[in-house]
Amino acid sequence: MDKSLEGKVALVTGGGSGIGKASALQLAKEGARVALADIKEDDAKETKEEIESFGGKALIIETDVSKEEGIERCYKQLIDQFGRLDIIFSNAGVNGKITPIEDMAVEEWQQTIDTNLKSTFLTVKHAIPYMKEEGGSIIITSSVNGNRTFSNFGFSAYSSSKAGQMAFGKMAALELARYHIRVNVICPGAIETNIEENTHPEEDNLEKIKIPVEFPEGNQPLQNRPGRPEEVADLIVFLGSDKSRHITGTELFIDGAGSLL
Numbered sequence: 001m002d003k004s005l006e007g008k009v010a011l012v013t014g015g016g017s018g019i020g021k022a023s024a025l026q027l028a029k030e031g032a033r034v035a036l037a038d039i040k041e042d043d044a045k046e047t048k049e050e051i052e053s054f055g056g057k058a059l060i061i062e063t064d065v066s067k068e069e070g071i072e073r074c075y076k077q078l079i080d081q082f083g084r085l086d087i088i089f090s091n092a093g094v095n096g097k098i099t100p101i102e103d104m105a106v107e108e109w110q111q112t113i114d115t116n117l118k119s120t121f122l123t124v125k126h127a128i129p130y131m132k133e134e135g136g137s138i139i140i141t142s143s144v145n146g147n148r149t150f151s152n153f154g155f156s157a158y159s160s161s162k163a164g165q166m167a168f169g170k171m172a173a174l175e176l177a178r179y180h181i182r183v184n185v186i187c188p189g190a191i192e193t194n195i196e197e198n199t200h201p202e203e204d205n206l207e208k209i210k211i212p213v214e215f216p217e218g219n220q221p222l223q224n225r226p227g228r229p230e231e232v233a234d235l236i237v238f239l240g241s242d243k244s245r246h247i248t249g250t251e252l253f254i255d256g257a258g259s260l261l
Contacts, residue, residue, distance in 0.1 A: 014092030022229035028056035135180025173249030189255020
């Protein structure tokens with residue numbers, strides 16, 4: 001166990017499934033108290049129950065992270081319950097509408113940008129007053145898409161939001177360093193999660209913009225499989241702990257070298 005996480009308080013957005021759930025569980029096992037922010041309380045109940053099953057402490061806060069008033073209420077509830085804030089894993093996001101640029105409605109573009117990028121801004125902005133005195137760690141989930149991979153056709157809104165998170169994370173890291181608040185960005189590749197449930201591809205329309213791409217046999221070179229949420233969770237625990245105390249403004253790709261193909 002990493003003793004530096006004992007007694008700390010972590011907020012995990014999108015903590016009901018996938019990378020968020022795995023990270024919340026691992027943070028709790030290391031001694032952190034965890035607040036789970038999810039758009040529906042029911043989505044995070046299983047995570048909370050699992051944390052409590054091994055003696056951990058968890059709180060569910062139903063939150064739409066793309067709404068400022070929702071984020072403000074979330075932090076107030078968290079502080080009222082736990083009294084402090086040390087770690088933020090800004091992880092909630094969607095793939096959104098997958099379609100050619102010319103076919104994408106402005107509303108579809110905006111929904112993806114709001115859910116992924118605006119929510120990251122709001123989550124970080126409203127955390128600062130609670131973290132300024134003691135410092136802490138903020139971790140943002142970006143993606144290889146928009147930072148190292150650009151061949152997923154139809155993902156223009158998603159990739160733009162993920163590229164924006166990278167730039168925002170670096171700006172925040174420098175601005176908040178004076179408060180000993182570290183900001184790092186993780187860029188997962190293919191990970192076994194349920195984000196595909198929020199994906200809405202228009203296969204017929206995508207055919208008109210696709211360019212044939214042939215990958216070498218096995219496009220996950222390191223493990224020859226998609227990553228697992230638990231493997232990302234190990235990285236989140238490291239970045240949230242004092243072991244990464246001199247790391248900030250850094251992007252970390254966790255994709256088994258898949259995006260290098």
